[in-house]
Amino acid sequence: MHSFGYRANALLTFSVTILALMCAIASLSDNLNSPSPTAQLQVLNINWFQKKSDGDDEVSMSLNVSANLESLFTWNTKQVFVFVAAEYDTPKNSLNQVSLWDGIILSKEQAKFSIHTTNKYRFIDEGSNLRGKEFNLTMHWHVMPKTGKMSANKLVMTGYRLPVAYR
Amino acid sequence: MGWIGEQVDSLKSMQIRQVLTQAVSLGMIVTSALIIWKGLMCLTGSESPVVVVLSGSMEPGFKRGDILFLHMSKDPIRTGEIVVFNVDGREIPIVHRVIKVHERKDTGEVDVLTKGDNNFGDDRLLYAHGQLWLQRHHIMGRAVGFLPYVGWVTIIMTEKPIIKVCFI
Numbered sequence: 078m079h080s081f082g083y084r085a086n087a088l089l090t091f092s093v094t095i096l097a098l099m100c101a102i103a104s105l106s107d108n109l110n111s112p113s114p115t116a117q118l119q120v121l122n123i124n125w126f127q128k129k130s131d132g133d134d135e136v137s138m139s140l141n142v143s144a145n146l147e148s149l150f151t152w153n154t155k156q157v158f159v160f161v162a163a164e165y166d167t168p169k170n171s172l173n174q175v176s177l178w179d180g181i182i183l184s185k186e187q188a189k190f191s192i193h194t195t196n197k198y199r200f201i202d203e204g205s206n207l208r209g210k211e212f213n214l215t216m217h218w219h220v221m222p223k224t225g226k227m228s229a230n231k232l233v234m235t236g237y238r239l240p241v242a243y244r
Numbered sequence: 245m246g247w248i249g250e251q252v253d254s255l256k257s258m259q260i261r262q263v264l265t266q267a268v269s270l271g272m273i274v275t276s277a278l279i280i281w282k283g284l285m286c287l288t289g290s291e292s293p294v295v296v297v298l299s300g301s302m303e304p305g306f307k308r309g310d311i312l313f314l315h316m317s318k319d320p321i322r323t324g325e326i327v328v329f330n331v332d333g334r335e336i337p338i339v340h341r342v343i344k345v346h347e348r349k350d351t352g353e354v355d356v357l358t359k360g361d362n363n364f365g366d367d368r369l370l371y372a373h374g375q376l377w378l379q380r381h382h383i384m385g386r387a388v389g390f391l392p393y394v395g396w397v398t399i400i401m402t403e404k405p406i407i408k409v410c411f412i
Contacts, residue, residue, distance in 0.1 A: 203355070227390060
């Protein structure tokens with residue numbers, strides 16, 4: 078009855094159960110944290126703005142991204158994926174979301190930052206609707222836990238406008 | 245003698261009733277795993293509610309051997325979400341992050357572009373030849389939960405079939 082195999086099996090089952098329970102508790106403990114991140118997004122300059130040969134508008138801009146995401150970090154946080162997207166609507170599309178910049182924050186020490194960048198991904202419209210277009214800049218963050226449920230949220234900043242003419 | 249001898253003895257002393265009990269409990273394990281799997285399929289609405297990460301394209305978030313739990317709801321797809329998608333002509337689904345979304349006003353159809361966090365460029369090179377965007381029907385689900393390392397069991401089993409045989 079109490080052979081080696083039987084004992085090894087019992088030990089394995091017990092340790093896996095405890096491990097699963099600890100993972101569940103770690104994931105649930107994230108709910109106790111109520112983060113209050115802040116961010117400022119600024120368009121510093123429109124570097125160039127043109128219609129591509131296939132008819133789609135493309136714009137290149139310089140951005141300043143400052144944020145304090147320290148409150149997102151708990152003991153169960155592996156990384157925070159943060160990105161800035163331009164959001165606008167056009168006659169054809171009810172929503173366009175274009176990522177302009179993203180970054181991975183691995184520790185609380187790096188979570189307060191201010192960077193100056195041009196758009197990392199191309200800002201191209203599906204069509205030619207960007208002249209004089211009003212758009213929102215949105216800072217999104219996705220919290221990846223060491224284990225358990227992933228969470229995400231965003232801050233929307235309104236009132237940005239593209240130039241009326243190509244340059 | 246040691247424990248090997250003990251094992252042999254215990255095998256010898258096994259009676260038909262015990263063998264049957266073991267067979268029944270093995271059947272119970274298999275069927276309950278099947279029930280959990282199918283139940284998850286119903287709950288999440290995704291055809292494969294759990295996937296194993298096979299590549300390092302989402303590091304440092306997801307490493308090879310991590311397990312992702314998927315959910316396929318009616319909610320629209322938005323940037324930043326991690327989706328699992330199938331590309332025509334590729335057998336293995338890919339887990340990457342959405343970086344661009346264009347949603348039609350009249351039909352509600354979406355054009356989606358994805359990228360792996362650890363990859364340099366976007367995924368247009370991975371899509372079928374000439375494909376620029378993913379549509380809704382390519383997407384199998386979005387990742388909602390995460391469990392590290394557990395997927396190594398399946399990776400080892402598929403890549404080293406001899407171990408699979410040992411387990412059975």
